[in-house]
Amino acid sequence: LYLRFTAIAVLVCLPAILFGAGSEAGFRVNLTPSYPLGLWRIAPLNRATRVGDHIFICPPLTEEFRRARERGYLRRGICPGWLSPLIKTVVALPGQSIEIGASVVIDGVDLPRSAVQPNDGSGRPITPYAGGAVPPGFLFLHSPFKGSYDSRYFGPIPADGVLGLATPIFTFGP
Template identity: 60%
Template sequence: MSLRRSPLLILAAGAGVIAAVAGTGYCAGLRINLTPSYPRGLWRIEPLDRAAATGDLIFICPPDTVEFERAFARGYIRRGLCAGGLSPLIKTVAAVSGQQVDVANQVLIDGRPLPDSDIRHTDAAGRPLLAFAGGVIPAGELYLHSDFAGSYDSRYFGPIPSSGVLGLARPVFTFGP
């Protein structure tokens, strides 16, 4: 074996080890969050053996819709292994089916203000954002929220199907706000 091939073999072996570790972590429910909606770092998907409830912090696959393709094109969400090739979201369940959501300058759920839910009319790049019109959350859907002011959540895309819930989101190793 020549000395010129040796670095290539080492590089290939290292890449193989990294791929094996990443694959094992993925199969074990580990995910990396690089968005500011929740602390960046390593998170775990914990099985959820019941319906998602208000207050649950969850991983959820967004539906494969034009709205979420636009969100991807604008950089709000990344590529991943959910339907449509999108990445799962980490969000808090703010309302479940049957609850009334009213949207004006901020969100009200069953008449009570949702903290940190001010509505923005433009994103960080100055592009227009349209707020969800509000209404009663339909059966089988969830209204999702993050207290991060710039979060892309149900304030803008409305409720989404609970069938996309992957499980509870649990931080493993995170940093930042």
């Protein structure tokens, strides 16, 4: 009986221990379609963020992101307010000009795969960002996934939320 209890306790606790150890080592499981599903790692970023970097970033704890959490755009996670970090690509840096129409235009150049949707995946209206210059200390983020919740809708977000580079370890899909 003691051995059965010990075996059950180990089987129940092992996933929690592995999850905790993986989180401490910077491993994250992506279950959203914005980037390939699977295991990712937050790799240290020992330089300034650049256009083209795939990053993990904590969204700011604002009313916009609280609403996004309520609508199911964000999961619970390690960021302030128990929000999940976003995996996104940096597409514009401070000083760059953003125009939002049918798609995103950065410094006069169309951003591929950036069509702005009038509704979210549940058919609810979603308001796009108004556009303007990316302010100092902020980043404009994007995912090529059509239904991604990114800066097309929430605008630039503070660069101090960057956790590190998003490095795929074991992923599935495009």
